[in-house]
Amino acid sequence: MTDKPCNLFDVGHRACGGCAAALAAKLILEAAGKNTIVVSATGCMEVFSTPYPETAWGVPWIHSLFENNSAVASGVVASLKKQGRTEKVIALGGDGATVDIGMLCISGAFERGTDFTYICYDNEAYMNTGIQRSGATPYDASTTTSPAGKCSFGNPRPKKDLPAILAAHGAPYVATASVAYPADFKKKVEKAVNIPGPCYIQVHAPCCTGWGFEGEKTIAIGKLAIETGLWVNYEMENGEVTRVKKVRRKPVEDYLTEQKRFRHLFRPKKNDGEIAKIQQIADRNAEKYGTDIVLKK
Amino acid sequence: MEGSHAVARAVTMCRPQVIAAYPITPQTHIVEALAEIVANCELDADYITVESEFSALSACLGASAAGSRVYSATTSQGLALMFEVCFNVAGMRQPVVMSIVNRALGAPLSIWNDHQDSISLRDSGWMQFYAEDNQEATDLHYIAYKVAEDHRVLLPSFVCFDGFILSHTYEPVDMLNQEQADSYLPPFKPYHRLDADDPISFGLFASPDYYQEFRYENDQALRSAQDVVASCGREFGEMFGRDYSGLVEAYRLDDADTAIVAMGSLCGTVKDAIDELRDAGKKVGLLKIRSFRPFPAEEIKSALSGVSRVAVLDKNISLGSKGAACLEIRDALYGSQIPVLGYVLALGGRDVRKKDIAAIVDNAEKGRGDIFYGLREELLK
Numbered sequence: 001m002t003d004k005p006c007n008l009f010d011v012g013h014r015a016c017g018g019c020a021a022a023l024a025a026k027l028i029l030e031a032a033g034k035n036t037i038v039v040s041a042t043g044c045m046e047v048f049s050t051p052y053p054e055t056a057w058g059v060p061w062i063h064s065l066f067e068n069n070s071a072v073a074s075g076v077v078a079s080l081k082k083q084g085r086t087e088k089v090i091a092l093g094g095d096g097a098t099v100d101i102g103m104l105c106i107s108g109a110f111e112r113g114t115d116f117t118y119i120c121y122d123n124e125a126y127m128n129t130g131i132q133r134s135g136a137t138p139y140d141a142s143t144t145t146s147p148a149g150k151c152s153f154g155n156p157r158p159k160k161d162l163p164a165i166l167a168a169h170g171a172p173y174v175a176t177a178s179v180a181y182p183a184d185f186k187k188k189v190e191k192a193v194n195i196p197g198p199c200y201i202q203v204h205a206p207c208c209t210g211w212g213f214e215g216e217k218t219i220a221i222g223k224l225a226i227e228t229g230l231w232v233n234y235e236m237e238n239g240e241v242t243r244v245k246k247v248r249r250k251p252v253e254d255y256l257t258e259q260k261r262f263r264h265l266f267r268p269k270k271n272d273g274e275i276a277k278i279q280q281i282a283d284r285n286a287e288k289y290g291t292d293i294v295l296k297k
Numbered sequence: 298m299e300g301s302h303a304v305a306r307a308v309t310m311c312r313p314q315v316i317a318a319y320p321i322t323p324q325t326h327i328v329e330a331l332a333e334i335v336a337n338c339e340l341d342a343d344y345i346t347v348e349s350e351f352s353a354l355s356a357c358l359g360a361s362a363a364g365s366r367v368y369s370a371t372t373s374q375g376l377a378l379m380f381e382v383c384f385n386v387a388g389m390r391q392p393v394v395m396s397i398v399n400r401a402l403g404a405p406l407s408i409w410n411d412h413q414d415s416i417s418l419r420d421s422g423w424m425q426f427y428a429e430d431n432q433e434a435t436d437l438h439y440i441a442y443k444v445a446e447d448h449r450v451l452l453p454s455f456v457c458f459d460g461f462i463l464s465h466t467y468e469p470v471d472m473l474n475q476e477q478a479d480s481y482l483p484p485f486k487p488y489h490r491l492d493a494d495d496p497i498s499f500g501l502f503a504s505p506d507y508y509q510e511f512r513y514e515n516d517q518a519l520r521s522a523q524d525v526v527a528s529c530g531r532e533f534g535e536m537f538g539r540d541y542s543g544l545v546e547a548y549r550l551d552d553a554d555t556a557i558v559a560m561g562s563l564c565g566t567v568k569d570a571i572d573e574l575r576d577a578g579k580k581v582g583l584l585k586i587r588s589f590r591p592f593p594a595e596e597i598k599s600a601l602s603g604v605s606r607v608a609v610l611d612k613n614i615s616l617g618s619k620g621a622a623c624l625e626i627r628d629a630l631y632g633s634q635i636p637v638l639g640y641v642l643a644l645g646g647r648d649v650r651k652k653d654i655a656a657i658v659d660n661a662e663k664g665r666g667d668i669f670y671g672l673r674e675e676l677l678k
Contacts, residue, residue: 035493039359052507055498060491062362063500064355064385071352075315075359075367076491078343082314082365087493105355108348 008034008058014048018215020179020205020222021045021094021121025056027182028090028119031189034059037080037087039073041097042066044128045121060087067101069093070109073116081115088193089116095136096126098202099162110169110198117192117199120162123207131210135160138230139281140274141261143210148264153274158281166200167236173199174236179206180222184233184245204231212260224255229282232289244289252279300431300463301326303470304370304396304456307435309340310478311394311442313368314485315360317345317353321375322408323460324398328370342368350375354382354393361391362499364490366442369393372460373400376414380421386453387422388515389500390488392445393453394438399561399612400460401645409646410460411612412561416589416621422515424454424522425590427560431468433541433587434458436533439473440541443482443529450522451488452515459562461646473537481536523591544593547600549575550582555658556604558597558626560586563610563649570654581658586622594629601630607637608661614641619667638666647671 008029015022021044029036040046040063049056050063064072073091080087091109093102098120106118125143126132133146137155142148146155167174173195177185185203192199206221208214213221225231226247233245253275256262265271265278286292298306305327316335318328335344343360347353350371357367371379376397386393397415401407415425426441428434434456441454458464473481489497503511527542534540548568550556559567564585574581584600601607607630611620618624623639630637638661643649649671657670 034496037363037491037493047502050498050501052501052503055501057498058496060493060496061498062359062491063498063502064358064389065381068351068355068382071347071355072359072362074345074347074352075317075356075361076363077359078315078317078345078356079360079363079365079367082341082343083363087491104349105352108352111348112346 010056010058012054013056014051015044016209016215018208018218020207020218021123022048023179024121024185024203024205025049025092027179027186028189029059031186032088032090032193035087036193037076037089039069039076039089039091041069041093041102043094043097045092045094047128066097068105069097070102070105070118074109074112074114077114077116090193091116091118093118093120094127095120095122095124096134099135099160106166107169110166110171114198115196117189117201119189120202121205122202123205123210125210127207127210139278140265142264143261153271154261154264163200163202163236167239169198170239171200172197172238175201176204176231176233177201178204178222178226178231178233180219180226181233181245188235210261212263213258217258221258224250224258228252228255229286229291230255230278232285232291234289241289244291246293247291248293249282249286249291252282298431298470299326299465299467300434300458301465302330303431303435303472304438305330305334306472307438308368309334310473310475311368311438311482312340312366313342314365315343315345315357315367316369317347317356317360317367318369319347319350319353319371319375321350321372323400323464324370324372324375324396326464327396327398350378351382354379354386354395357393358382358386358389358391361393362389362491364487364492366485367393368395370396370398372398373402373414376418377402380418383418383421383423388511390451390518391453392451394441394445395453395455396438397455397457398460398464399457407645410462411644411646412457413613415455415457416613418455419590419621422452422519423590424452424519424588426454426456426588427586428456428458428463429562429564429585431463431466431470432539434463435470435472436539436541439478439482440529440533444522444525446485447525447529448488450518450525452518452522457561462562477537481533519591523593526588526591541587543596544588544591545596545600546585546587548583548585550584550600552580553582554580554605555661556582556584556601556607557610557654557658558584558586558607558622559610560589560622561612563612563643566649566651567654570651573651574655574658579658589622592625597626597629601635604635606661607635608657608666609637609639610657611639611641612643614644636664638664640666640668640670642670
């Protein structure tokens with residue numbers, strides 16, 4: 001029988017229709033292959049993929065707690081090394097597990113130079129517990145703990161820049177990706193698992209339930225994030241940005257209007273001031289990473 | 298040898314393949330000694346210098362699940378930080394062995410000895426063995442690994458010994474050599490492991506339809522570990538002359554009117570006090586609890602069946618209730634007419650002397666119990 005890597009993350013899991021995290025898991029294993037051990041954090045991915053006595057994972061998989069997947073992975077890596085085994089170790093976590101509660105363990109594992117790849121599926125809030133804001137929730141997104149209201153425009157802070165923090169740890173490879181660009185994401189996963197040392201990928205994973213859009217639009221929303229400059233796909237090698245996805249930028253409104261989490265910026269009347277601030281975030285991203293395609297005159 | 302160094306040597310001979318540890322007083326000498334042992338290639342282990350105790354035990358969990366024998370050591374606040382992981386390791390049935398160099402918990406901050414740290418993890422599903430002296434602290438590590446890794450048990454284990462009182466004290470310790478250690482403790486054979494050739498999932502989530510049975514099986518495993526503890530302790534005695542087949546140990550208890558129950562280094566002081574009390578005509582004996590989990594209730598019931606009263610010494614307190622051993626002993630003797638009197642003492646390292654034991658026996662004879670012993674009343678105004 002031929003090995004079909006796409007079956008390493010199988011159908012039958014309980015993810016929502018249109019779930020980008022489930023798609024991410026499938027793509028990760030297609031890229032990494034069967035010689036992989038996955039260490040999952042508590043979160044949507046863990047809950048929808050492993051309701052006892054079932055599991056969607058065709059590779060060895062372990063879940064311990066919310067905040068310790070990097071530390072558990074450190075132990076797995078050490079054990080494999082002592083046994084002379086060759087499996088690649090991937091730690092998987094949502095943005096809450098990664099940029100918030102798991103920061104200590106991730107920082108420790110990266111500082112120690114642990115030979116593993118950490119992949120954060122970033123759906124920009126605590127979705128498993130019902131859409132609460134995390135350190136990766138974007139500016140002005142309405143969540144259940146950063147609700148828009150009479151005196152609130154939603155989440156008051158921009159996203160924490162974890163890729164930069166981990167690059168500052170001396171990580172040899174840090175990348176961002178999007179499920180809307182699956183070939184690019186897979187290439188990055190394959191690259192990361194084959195580079196010795198701690199590598200990090202943060203993959204943008206639009207959440208239809210949490211962001212408020214129809215499940216069939218996941219890819220379209222992911223593309224709009226990139227096309228508006230609110231998400232940038234790039235690679236950093238040894239601390240230097242080496243590759244950036246260039247775009248002909250669209251106004252951020254094109255992205256915001258598609259999602260209920262930003263609806264308060266347009267109803268009852270359009271909030272030009274706040275939308276301009278979000279446009280500034282996109283403009284700064286474009287400038288920082290040089291994403292704009294400049295037409296030659 | 299210093300207690301910590303004796304333990305580090307014993308751990309070395311148990312051949313853990315992965316060590317993850319974080320320094321904390323008074324555990325530090327153990328992990329320093331092991332770091333040096335690994336640095337000098339005397340032990341072929343991967344030593345993970347983690348950034349917290351929480352990560353130390355998490356790394357041990359991962360390494361154990363991947364198929365390695367693992368080791369860590371901690372105490373007090375470090376163990377408290379591991380709380381969440383402790384329940385996880387036990388629930389995932391990983392035979393992690395960890396030294397607990399017993400120390401009080403803050404606040405107020407105290408680096409000195411009592412048993413509040415390990416006792417507070419009483420319900421986590423770990424086995425808990427308490428050592429009276431450094432010989433026992435050392436020997437219990439071999440036994441703990443053997444019991445924990447037994448496929449009838451598959452549970453993690455604390456080896457508890459008193460901070461400073463034992464860890465920093467020099468005493469003669471009879472060490473096994475590597476050949477002896479290897480003949481007693483075979484290489485680790487994991488029951489399951491993370492393996493790409495045979496992929497399985499660890500740590501799934503269980504709905505109310507399944508959860509309770511996992512807890513029941515965990516409880517059954519800990520209960521049935523009693524027999525394995527006894528047989529591994531007996532085997533150690535047969536091979537090396539120091540018998541640990543009893544989960545409890547009696548001292549001059551046969552004809553005693555008053556039985557003292559204690560754990561850890563306090564037992565040494567109690568034995569000396571008993572000798573003096575016996576000389577003065579008082580029939581006092583000791584029942585030392587070596588294994589607090591599994592808890593040998595039947596063995597204890599039978600050992601205490603002939604006494605007139607039981608005085609239980611606890612270096613811990615469930616605030617608002619009693620010391621942990623007192624509650625357990627009362628439960629074990631439920632239905633008998635033997636009064637069980639609890640004494641909470643030696644918290645945060647307060648010294649206990651022979652005269653204190655005599656005073657406690659005196660209290661017990663007068664039926665005065667369930668008290669903090671040795672309070673400085675002048676501070677409580």
